[in-house]
Amino acid sequence: MPSRPVDVLIVGQGLAGSLLAWELIRQQARVMVIDSGETNASQVAAGLINPVTGKRLVKAAEIEQLLPAAMDCYQQLALAFKQQFFVPIPMVRLLKSEHERHIAQQRLVQAEYQAFLTDEPSCPPGINSAFGVLQQLQTGYIKIRQLLKCLQDFFVANGCYRQARLDYREIMFQPHLQWQDWQPRHIVFCEGHQGTVNPWFGKLPFQPVKGEILYCKTQAVSPIRILNFGYWMIPTEPHQFRLGATFDYTNLDTQPTERARHQLIQALTEVYPGLHPVEIVEHQAGIRPATQDKRPFIGSHPVYRHLHIFNGFGAKGSLAIPWYAQQFAAALNQAASIPDTVHVRRYYDSHFPSA
Ligand SMILES: Cc1cc2nc3c(=O)[nH]c(=O)nc-3n(C[C@H](O)[C@H](O)[C@H](O)COP(=O)(O)OP(=O)(O)OC[C@H]3O[C@@H](n4cnc5c(N)ncnc54)[C@H](O)[C@@H]3O)c2cc1C
Numbered sequence: 247m248p249s250r251p252v253d254v255l256i257v258g259q260g261l262a263g264s265l266l267a268w269e270l271i272r273q274q275a276r277v278m279v280i281d282s283g284e285t286n287a288s289q290v291a292a293g294l295i296n297p298v299t300g301k302r303l304v305k306a307a308e309i310e311q312l313l314p315a316a317m318d319c320y321q322q323l324a325l326a327f328k329q330q331f332f333v334p335i336p337m338v339r340l341l342k343s344e345h346e347r348h349i350a351q352q353r354l355v356q357a358e359y360q361a362f363l364t365d366e367p368s369c370p371p372g373i374n375s376a377f378g379v380l381q382q383l384q385t386g387y388i389k390i391r392q393l394l395k396c397l398q399d400f401f402v403a404n405g406c407y408r409q410a411r412l413d414y415r416e417i418m419f420q421p422h423l424q425w426q427d428w429q430p431r432h433i434v435f436c437e438g439h440q441g442t443v444n445p446w447f448g449k450l451p452f453q454p455v456k457g458e459i460l461y462c463k464t465q466a467v468s469p470i471r472i473l474n475f476g477y478w479m480i481p482t483e484p485h486q487f488r489l490g491a492t493f494d495y496t497n498l499d500t501q502p503t504e505r506a507r508h509q510l511i512q513a514l515t516e517v518y519p520g521l522h523p524v525e526i527v528e529h530q531a532g533i534r535p536a537t538q539d540k541r542p543f544i545g546s547h548p549v550y551r552h553l554h555i556f557n558g559f560g561a562k563g564s565l566a567i568p569w570y571a572q573q574f575a576a577a578l579n580q581a582a583s584i585p586d587t588v589h590v591r592r593y594y595d596s597h598f599p600s601a
Contacts, residue, residue: 249422252276254578255430257412260288261390261563262556262571263436264397265319267406269575278428282411285500287438290532292459292480292488293388293564294472296337298362301346303339303353303380305362306562309589312569313384319568320388327396334386335481337472338370340517341377350380364420370469372520385472387480388564399593413443423552434554434576439498439533445549447555449597450590452539454498457561458506459490461528464521475517476512483541486527489514502529536560544574548598554578555590 256263259281267279297309320332335441341347353359366381401407439454468487473479480488492506543558576582
């Protein structure tokens with residue numbers, strides 16, 4: 247069979263592979279996307295966009311680039327597919343200690359946090375929060391499942407999608423880069439947590455973390471804002487919400503557990519007793535492709551320069567992937583460079599022993 251040339255073969259159709267493919271196609275590249283078709287982290291994720299996180303209420307690194315790029319990307323996709331994927335909703339952050347309250351007060355007077363945080367003098371009705379609350383701005387969630395389905399249909403319609411699991415042994419380097427009947431100039435691995443078994447990039451310091459999430463119904467009216475209390479509750483319909491997510495670094499499987507279900511419901515009941523009883527309609531688990539230094543892995547292999555990785559977006563894929571997809575697509579076209587902080591070259595000496 248004759249070889250079919252493409253510019254980029256993308257392995258993985260989670261949010262990373264999908265948005266990278268979309269960006270490359272916009273730049274007129276010939277792209278082929280393959281995916282094993284299994285449920286992935288992106289389909290499980292709540293898709294929250296939350297610029298300020300953690301106990302110390304810290305802005306995400308490069309938020310000034312990430313947030314506008316994300317908003318622009320999801321808006322373009324909304325226009326292309328004639329449906330909204332980003333749902334903006336403000337978030338109420340429950341402060342859990344005197345220390346957190348102190349940090350919140352500091353942040354509220356810092357100029358660089360004004361766009362993201364605002365004071366809320368009293369707790370919303372029905373919420374227990376001994377140390378008060380804060381309102382977070384520019385928050386919301388992405389309807390990732392719907393978005394991935396639209397993008398997959400688009401790739402299929404354009405003849406650039408195949409459901410297949412890539413067997414690494416089928417990649418040939420001579421006389422040219424080849425996988426099955428495809429002859430790509432570049433291969434980009436967007437494999438999520440399965441990147442840990444990749445023969446070229448699997449030694450990178452990944453730190454995969456399992457997360458579980460519940461889809462719930464309640465007779466009570468759920469609040470109109472996202473509640474962030476260590477876990478989060480995202481209202482989706484008047485009597486429906488999503489509740490998540492757990493962090494488990496040890497049991498790296500995708501089985502929902504009774505333990506996580508109990509943990510989530512108990513935590514919600516403590517802060518919002520009036521919502522009880524809650525009916526759980528769906529319970530899912532997935533594995534976040536997190537990294538030890540909390541930064542993505544982007545860039546080419548030190549020896550096999552046509553093999554690349556675009557992975558490691560951890561718990562912040564919805565916010566971070568659009569900007570880095572733009573940067574990486576431009577870098578493949580030699581029109582920009584990948585920022586040093588996320589470039590995989592930071593591990594060339596330590597994690598590519600044969601290079
Ligand atoms: C419970 C939970 C809640 C989360 N909540 C949020 C949130 O609120 N906000 C947020 O931003 N992020 C959240 N995340 C994280 C988010 O899921 C990730 O940041 C993002 O989706 C990762 O996307 P990805 O494309 O890198 O990986 P994935 O979505 O896992 O996609 C990787 C794809 O590659 C495919 N693949 C792998 N190897 C091969 C191969 N050899 N051949 C073919 N295909 C292959 C897989 O089948 C998969 O489809 C959450 C994650 C979990 C688990």
